[in-house]
Amino acid sequence: MSRSSSALIGLALAAALALPVLAQSGKTGLGRPALPEEIQAWDIDVRPDGVGLPPGKGSVKEGEVLFLERCAACHGEFAEGVGRWPVLAGGQGTMTADRPEKTIGSFWPDLSTAFDYIRRAMPYGNAQSLTADETYALVAFLLNMNNLVAEDFVLSRENFLTVKLPNAPSFFDDDREKAERHFWNRTPCLSNCKPDTRITGRAAILDVTPDGGDKSIKVE
Amino acid sequence: MGANGKERGTSRRGFLAAAAGAGALAAGGGAQAQAPKPDPLITEPQDWNRFLGPGVDAAPYGKPSKFEAGVIRRNVGWLTADTVSSINFTPLHQLDGIVTPNGLCFERHHAGVAEIDPSQHRLMVHGLVEKPLVFTMEDLKRFPGRVNKLYFLECAANGGMEWRGAQLNGCQFTHGMIHNVWYTGIPLKAVLDEAGIRPAGTWLLAEGADASAMTRSIPIEKALKDCLVVWAMNGEALRPEQGYPLRLVVPGWEGNMWIKWLRRLEIGDQPWQQREETSKYTDLLADGRSRRFTFVMDAKSVVTNPSPQAPLRQKGPNVLTGLAWSGRGAITRVDVSIDGGKNWRHARIDGPVLPMSLTRFYVDFDWHGEDLLIQSRAMDETGYVQPTKDELRKVRGVNSIYHNNGIQTWHVKTNGETENVEIL
Numbered sequence: 112m113s114r115s116s117s118a119l120i121g122l123a124l125a126a127a128l129a130l131p132v133l134a135q136s137g138k139t140g141l142g143r144p145a146l147p148e149e150i151q152a153w154d155i156d157v158r159p160d161g162v163g164l165p166p167g168k169g170s171v172k173e174g175e176v177l178f179l180e181r182c183a184a185c186h187g188e189f190a191e192g193v194g195r196w197p198v199l200a201g202g203q204g205t206m207t208a209d210r211p212e213k214t215i216g217s218f219w220p221d222l223s224t225a226f227d228y229i230r231r232a233m234p235y236g237n238a239q240s241l242t243a244d245e246t247y248a249l250v251a252f253l254l255n256m257n258n259l260v261a262e263d264f265v266l267s268r269e270n271f272l273t274v275k276l277p278n279a280p281s282f283f284d285d286d287r288e289k290a291e292r293h294f295w296n297r298t299p300c301l302s303n304c305k306p307d308t309r310i311t312g313r314a315a316i317l318d319v320t321p322d323g324g325d326k327s328i329k330v331e
Numbered sequence: 332m333g334a335n336g337k338e339r340g341t342s343r344r345g346f347l348a349a350a351a352g353a354g355a356l357a358a359g360g361g362a363q364a365q366a367p368k369p370d371p372l373i374t375e376p377q378d379w380n381r382f383l384g385p386g387v388d389a390a391p392y393g394k395p396s397k398f399e400a401g402v403i404r405r406n407v408g409w410l411t412a413d414t415v416s417s418i419n420f421t422p423l424h425q426l427d428g429i430v431t432p433n434g435l436c437f438e439r440h441h442a443g444v445a446e447i448d449p450s451q452h453r454l455m456v457h458g459l460v461e462k463p464l465v466f467t468m469e470d471l472k473r474f475p476g477r478v479n480k481l482y483f484l485e486c487a488a489n490g491g492m493e494w495r496g497a498q499l500n501g502c503q504f505t506h507g508m509i510h511n512v513w514y515t516g517i518p519l520k521a522v523l524d525e526a527g528i529r530p531a532g533t534w535l536l537a538e539g540a541d542a543s544a545m546t547r548s549i550p551i552e553k554a555l556k557d558c559l560v561v562w563a564m565n566g567e568a569l570r571p572e573q574g575y576p577l578r579l580v581v582p583g584w585e586g587n588m589w590i591k592w593l594r595r596l597e598i599g600d601q602p603w604q605q606r607e608e609t610s611k612y613t614d615l616l617a618d619g620r621s622r623r624f625t626f627v628m629d630a631k632s633v634v635t636n637p638s639p640q641a642p643l644r645q646k647g648p649n650v651l652t653g654l655a656w657s658g659r660g661a662i663t664r665v666d667v668s669i670d671g672g673k674n675w676r677h678a679r680i681d682g683p684v685l686p687m688s689l690t691r692f693y694v695d696f697d698w699h700g701e702d703l704l705i706q707s708r709a710m711d712e713t714g715y716v717q718p719t720k721d722e723l724r725k726v727r728g729v730n731s732i733y734h735n736n737g738i739q740t741w742h743v744k745t746n747g748e749t750e751n752v753e754i755l
Binding site for chain 1: 405406407408409411412416441442455456457458462463464465466470471473474475496497498499500501504521524525526536538542543544546594595597599601603604605606609610613615617618619620621622623624625626627629639666670671672673674675676704708710713714715716717718722726730742750751752753754755
């Protein structure tokens with residue numbers, strides 16, 4: 112083999128190894144452009160600043176009719192919840208109580224969440240079947256059930272940001288690394304850590320565990 | 332009171348009868364010392380020693396032995412209104428090592444399991460990007476830089492029923508909203524870079540294709556740091572209940588963010604305040620304020636054996652084992668106490684110790700039939716030491732539902748029966 116032909120083979124090898132040239136641009140060229148119609152079809156999220164709200168409006172009265180027809184079977188006529196299905200109204204003032212009742216009126220920080228969630232996930236079992244006007248009406252009705260707007264209220268994209276939820280100021284961002292700093296860098300005790308210990312509670316007393324293990328015991 | 336109070340009653344009677352039987356045996360055994368009898372399982376040929384078994388292909392996809400039929404996920408009926416938006420639990424007390432078998436990984440769905448033909452699945456990337464894109468599953472599998480990673484996924488509500496005191500009798504129910512899986516996929520960063528994130532992009536919204544259209548906001552730093560887009564778990568395609576054909580992996584962060592049936596990634600400049608990051612997955616404190624964006628799972632551990640569903644049955648040598656994990660990195664140490672926290676010993680850690688993965692520990696011990704109060708305490712590489720339940724209640728109250736990582740206590744009674752208890 113001549114020197115030049117072996118050099119050629121070397122070059123070819125180098126080319127083969129360098130085949131994934133995509134590193135150059137950082138792009139693979141995989142995928143295809145998303146079309147505006149496709150983005151519009153899937154991009155239904157709504158933010159607290161109103162970005163994503165569709166045009167439309169709906170009244171408390173219209174919402175009541177819709178709610179009775181499509182929601183009340185699970186959430187109750189007054190959004191009070193049937194059985195263990197979620198309660199959507201009431202509970203104001205219970206956040207420090209023994210059993211807090213978290214609802215749109217008592218707990219949720221942003222109204223946009225109600226519009227977004229109802230439109231994306233409700234009614235349960237027939238998601239994304241509501242029109243924009245219907246969703247505005249249902250949110251208006253739920254606001255009324257939570258005593259946050261009057262019976263003649265009409266909710267629209269235009270006045271959406273004027274409605275504030277009362278519990279919004281109670282939320283703050285994760286601060287565990289500050290507030291719970293004392294859980295870090297301690298030297299855990301290893302021996303004679305406490306004089307005595309006693310049992311203060313037992314799961315068996317509540318007896319709410321499903322049968323899931325062979326609990327019959329024979330010690331040998 | 333659960334709907335199954337009746338069954339529980341029966342099993343309790345069963346337990347008493349068994350205990351009485353054991354007493355009678357012990358009494359009889361003392362009366363007359365007998366020469367040991369040969370074991371017929373050894374002296375007599377058994378069916379499986381003589382007759383041919385099923386051939387290859389009898390089960391083209393293999394299943395566990397029929398004798399393992401009790402090793403299953405279980406739910407707690409009274410927790411949710413139906414099984415479609417519900418949860419079941421990994422049987423931690425029946426598993427060993429650190430990898431959770433695919434069919435035993437706990438399930439949490441908000442609208443049931445979506446059944447998606449992978450050829451009909453699409454992933455869209457849009458929002459604050461240079462070039463909005465749509466990918467097919469085939470496109471994603473052609474990306475360079477494929478990776479394999481072992482991570483735990485823990486539901487933030489794991490242990491949520493235990494804030495007010497010991498309630499459920501079994502580590503499957505108190506700690507089973509967790510699994511640990513080898514994922515195969517590509518870094519989320521690769522997909523986002525292909526679309527090109529604009530400088531204003533600081534948050535990512537991930538959305539699922541199921542009927543709940545599950546959504547979560549994720550800070551862009553996390554998305555670019557170590558999140559993955561995956562199609563395989565433990566070497567095979569994702570299970571439908573784990574998001575087949577595509578799921579997001581958000582290492583160390585609460586399970587709800589690991590969007591299943593992943594279909595959409597939107598880049599934005601603020602969080603979306605979706606239902607699952609406001610109404611749910613926010614931690615209500617005693618003073619009425621609520622912590623939000625509590626993404627990281629704090630260090631935690633649990634003894635899986637013995638535990639209420641896996642009582643002690645033999646005196647003499649026994650193996651205590653359990654799991655430890657931390658969303659902030661690797662586990663550095665696990666201590667175990669058998670006297671309710673008076674004295675502790677370092678557990679032996681076996682197998683790989685990987686960041687944001689389950690870590691297996693053991694204590695080999697002799698049991699003489701005495702009462703035990705068993706606890707474990709995990710430490711991670713950031714210096715975090717798992718708190719007691721009371722230390723946690725002191726700073727969080729009892730209404731926060733999520734992120735209960737307090738030290739668990741099991742009471743082993745003199746007959747070996749084991750119960751979930753709270754101690755002082």
